[in-house]
Amino acid sequence: MLKHAVAATLALAFVGAAHAGKTLDAINQRxxxxxxxxxxxxxxxxxxSQGNWAGLDVxxxxxxxxxxxxxxxxxxxxxxxAQQRFAxxxxxxxxxxxxxxxxxxxxxxxxxxxxxxxxxxxxxxFMVPVKTKITSAKQLKGxxxxxxxxxxxxKNLNDYSKSAGLNMxxxxxxxxxxxxxxxxxxxxxxxxxxxxxxxxxxxxxxxKPEDHxxxxxxxxxxxxxxxxxxxxxxxFTIAKWVVFALIEAEEYGITQANVDQMKAESKDPVxxxxxxxxxxxxxxxxxxxxxxxxxxxxxxxxxxxxxRNVGPKSPLKLPxxxxxxxxxxxxxxxxPVR
Amino acid sequence: xxxxxPKSRSWSWRSKAFRGVLYQVIVLGLLVAAAAYLLxxxxxxxxxxxxQSGFDFIWQPAGFAIGESVVPFDSSESYGKAFLVGLSxxxxxxxxxxxxxxxxxxxxxxxxLSRNLLVRSLSGAYVDLIRNVPLLLQLFIWYFxxxxxxxxxxxxxxxxxxxFLSKNGLQFPHPEWAPGHWGTLAGFxxxxxxVWGWSRWVHVRRDAxxxxxxFAVPALAIVVIATAAGWLLGGAxxxxxxxxxxxxxxxxxxxxxxxxxxxxxxxxxxxxxYIAEVVRAGIQSVPxxxxxxxxxxxxxxxxxxxxxxxPQALRVIIPPLTNQYLNLTKNSSLAVxxxxxxxxSISNTSLNQTGRAIECIAIVMACYLTxxxxxxxxxxxxxxxxxxxxx
Numbered sequence: 001m002l003k004h005a006v007a008a009t010l011a012l013a014f015v016g017a018a019h020a021g022k023t024l025d026a027i028n029q030r031x032x033x034x035x036x037x038x039x040x041x042x043x044x045x046x047x048x049s050q051g052n053w054a055g056l057d058v059x060x061x062x063x064x065x066x067x068x069x070x071x072x073x074x075x076x077x078x079x080x081x082a083q084q085r086f087a088x089x090x091x092x093x094x095x096x097x098x099x100x101x102x103x104x105x106x107x108x109x110x111x112x113x114x115x116x117x118x119x120x121x122x123x124x125x126f127m128v129p130v131k132t133k134i135t136s137a138k139q140l141k142g143x144x145x146x147x148x149x150x151x152x153x154x155k156n157l158n159d160y161s162k163s164a165g166l167n168m169x170x171x172x173x174x175x176x177x178x179x180x181x182x183x184x185x186x187x188x189x190x191x192x193x194x195x196x197x198x199x200x201x202x203x204x205x206x207x208k209p210e211d212h213x214x215x216x217x218x219x220x221x222x223x224x225x226x227x228x229x230x231x232x233x234x235x236f237t238i239a240k241w242v243v244f245a246l247i248e249a250e251e252y253g254i255t256q257a258n259v260d261q262m263k264a265e266s267k268d269p270v271x272x273x274x275x276x277x278x279x280x281x282x283x284x285x286x287x288x289x290x291x292x293x294x295x296x297x298x299x300x301x302x303x304x305x306x307x308r309n310v311g312p313k314s315p316l317k318l319p320x321x322x323x324x325x326x327x328x329x330x331x332x333x334x335x336p337v338r
Numbered sequence: 339x340x341x342x343x344p345k346s347r348s349w350s351w352r353s354k355a356f357r358g359v360l361y362q363v364i365v366l367g368l369l370v371a372a373a374a375y376l377l378x379x380x381x382x383x384x385x386x387x388x389x390q391s392g393f394d395f396i397w398q399p400a401g402f403a404i405g406e407s408v409v410p411f412d413s414s415e416s417y418g419k420a421f422l423v424g425l426s427x428x429x430x431x432x433x434x435x436x437x438x439x440x441x442x443x444x445x446x447x448x449x450x451l452s453r454n455l456l457v458r459s460l461s462g463a464y465v466d467l468i469r470n471v472p473l474l475l476q477l478f479i480w481y482f483x484x485x486x487x488x489x490x491x492x493x494x495x496x497x498x499x500x501x502f503l504s505k506n507g508l509q510f511p512h513p514e515w516a517p518g519h520w521g522t523l524a525g526f527x528x529x530x531x532x533v534w535g536w537s538r539w540v541h542v543r544r545d546a547x548x549x550x551x552x553f554a555v556p557a558l559a560i561v562v563i564a565t566a567a568g569w570l571l572g573g574a575x576x577x578x579x580x581x582x583x584x585x586x587x588x589x590x591x592x593x594x595x596x597x598x599x600x601x602x603x604x605x606x607x608x609x610x611x612y613i614a615e616v617v618r619a620g621i622q623s624v625p626x627x628x629x630x631x632x633x634x635x636x637x638x639x640x641x642x643x644x645x646x647x648x649p650q651a652l653r654v655i656i657p658p659l660t661n662q663y664l665n666l667t668k669n670s671s672l673a674v675x676x677x678x679x680x681x682x683s684i685s686n687t688s689l690n691q692t693g694r695a696i697e698c699i700a701i702v703m704a705c706y707l708t709x710x711x712x713x714x715x716x717x718x719x720x721x722x723x724x725x726x727x728x729x
Binding site: 082111139143155170172173174179 | 390401403491506584585586587675683687689693
C-alpha cells in the first residue's frame with residue numbers, strides 16, 4: 001500500500017510543464033495540425049453528413065496546413081463550444097483556434113494567446129420576427145432578447161441597451177441551438193449575435209427563414225480572427241502570413257484555377273515573389289519556397305474563400321462590404337509579402 | 339489494594355500505536371505536499387503563458403444584465419454582486435424544489451404501497467419512466483412544452499387584473515420595497531415565534547388532558563395576524579410595481595418565468611421519483627408486526643402511517659433523502675442549458691468576460707460546497723432528533 005502511494009507521488013511530480021516543446025515542432029512531429037472550430041456554424045465551420053468540414057474558418061486552417069505540412073488534409077478538427085475554446089488553446093489541446101472569435105483587449109492580454117489577424121470584419125446585430133413590424137433596433141424598448149453565453153454578445157447588448165436607454169432583458173442560453181429554438185418558439189422578441197451568425201442561423205436553424213428579418217444597425221465592432229498560444233513566435237508568424245498571402249493573392253489576381261499557370265509563366269515580380277519563383281521567402285518563416293503557392297492551391301485566394309462560404313452566391317448571401325480589398329473600399333489590407 | 343501501574347507509552351518502532359500514528363502523519367504530509375505542488379505548478383504555468391490570475395476582478399463592474407433576480411441588479415454593479423444574484427437564484431429554485439419534491443415524492447412513495455391497483459400502477463409507472471430519462475432531456479422537453487403552450491405576448495391572458503400570462507411567464511404586481519416593510523418582516527418573524535409557542539402549548543395540553551386542540555388553523559391565523567399587524571405598524575406601505583404593456587413587451591412587476599418553471603418542474607419531478615423509492619424503502623423497513631399491532635389498537639390507516647410507521651421509517655429515510663436534496667441542488671446547475679440565470683450561468687458569463695477560468699470555477703465550487711454542507715448539517719441534526727432511541 002505504501003509502495004503504491006510513493007510510486008503515485010513520484011509519477012505526479014513529473015506531470016510538470018507538459019508543453020516544453022514549440023507548437024511548430026509538435027505539429028511537424030505529429031504530422032497533423034489540430035484546429036479548433038465551431039461545431040456547427042454554417043458558412044464558417046460546419047461538417048456535412050460525410051464528416052467533411054467546410055467554411056471560412058475551416059479554409060484558413062486548411063491553408064495553414066497546406067503551407068506547413070504540404071497537405072491540406074492533414075488536419076484534426078476539434079469542435080469547441082464558446083466556453084471551452086480558450087481553455088483548449090491554453091492547455092495545448094489545439095494548435096490554432098479558428099472559431100469566429102472576436103479580437104478584444106481582454107482576450108489578447110490576459111488569456112495567454114495572440115490573435116494572428118482579422119479574417120472577417122463583423123458587427124453585432126439583431127434579428128426580429130417580421131410580424132412585430134420593427135424596422136430599427138431603437139424600437140426594442142424593454143424587449144426580451146435571446147443570447148448565447150460565453151461570447152462578447154452579452155456585454156455589447158448591455159452597452160447598447162444602456163446607451164440607447166432601452167432596458168433590454170437578456171435570456172442567456174449555454175448553447176446556440178437552445179437559443180435558436182427559444183427565439184423560434186417566440187420566447188424572446190429578438191435574437192442577437194454577430195451579423196454573420198444571424199445570417200447563418202436565419203438560414204439554417206429557424207423553421208421559417210422568411211418570417212424573420214435582420215435589423216440594419218450594427219451595435220459593435222466584431223473583428224473575427226484566428227488565434228494561437230503565446231510562446232511560439234515562429235508558428236504565430238506563419239499563421240499570420242499565410243492569411244496575408246491569401247489576401248495578397250486576391251490583390252494580384254492569383255486564383256486557385258490559375259495559380260499553376262501563374263507560377264510557371266508570370267513575369268510580374270510581385271507574383272513571382274509570392275509564389276516563390278524568384279526568391280525564397282519561405283526559408284525566413286521556417287518553411288520552403290512554395291509555402292504560399294500550396295496555400296493558394298488548397299483553398300484559393302481570400303476572395304474565393306469568401307465567395308464560396310459566405311458570399312452572395314452562398315446560402316448566407318452576405319455582401320463583401322467591409323471585407324473587400326482596401327483597393328475596392330473594404331478593410332482587407334495585407335502587408336506585402338516581401 | 340495497590341493502584342494499577344500507569345500505562346507506559348513507548349515511542350519505539352515496535353509499538354503498534356506509534357507506527358499507526360507515524361504512517362498517518364507521513365501520508366498526510368505527502369497529500370499536502372502533492373496538493374501544494376499541483377497548485378504551485380498551475381500558478382507557475384499560468385504565469386509562464388501570460389494568463390492572468392487573481393480574484394481582483396470581483397470588484398470590477400460586471401457589464402452584463404441578469405434576466406431575473408430576487409433583488410434588482412444593474413450592470414454597473416460588481417461581479418461579486420452578480421455571483422450573489424446567481425447564488426440567490428440557485429437557492430430559490432433549490433429550496434422550492436426540495437419542498438415540492440419531498441411532498442410529491444412522499445405521496446408517490448406511499449402510493450406505490452397502496453392497495454388500490456390504479457394508484458399503485460400509476461405511481462410505479464411514474465417512477466420507472468422519470469428515473470430512466472436523463473434530467474437534461476427532461477428539462478429541454480419541459481422548456482419546449484412551456485414555450486410552445488404559453489400564448490405570445492400580444493395575446494397574453496389576464497387571469498386576474500394586473501396579471502399577465504404569456505411566453506414571458508406569469509407576471510404579477512410586486513410590492514415595492516419601502517422601509518415600512520421591515521415592520522412586515524418583523525411581524526412575520528413574531529408570527530413564527532408565536533406558532534412555536536402555540537405548538538408547545540398544544541403539546542402540554544395534550545399530555546395533561548388527552549385532548550388535542552386543532553393546531554393548523556390557529557397557527558396560520560397567528561402568522562397572518564402578526565404579519566398584518568407588523569405591516570400596519572410599519573406605516574402600511576402599499577406601493578405596487580405593476581407590469582405594464584409597452585409596444586412590444588410587458589415589463590415591470592415580478593415574474594415567474596418559463597425558465598424558472600422549467601427548472602423547478604424538471605428538478606421536482608425528477609427528484610420526486612427518487613425520493614418516492616427512498617420513502618418506499620423506509621416504510622417497507624418497518625416490521626410487519628407494527629402494522630398488526632396498529633390494527634389491533636384500532637388505528638385507521640392514515641393514523642397508523644403518521645403515528646407508527648413514518649416515525650420508524652424516518653431513521654432509514656433521512657440519509658438517502660439528504661443525498662437526493664444535495665443532488666437536486668447540484669442538478670440545478672443544468673439550468674444554464676434552458677436559460678435560467680443561476681450561479682453556473684453567471685459564472686460562465688464572468689469567466690468568458692474576464693478570462694479567469696480557475697477563479698470563477700473555484701468560486702462556484704465553494705458555493706455549492708457551502709450549500710451542500712449546510713443542507714447535510716441540517717438533515718443530520720434532524721436525523722439525530724428524529725432517530726428512535728433504542729432502550
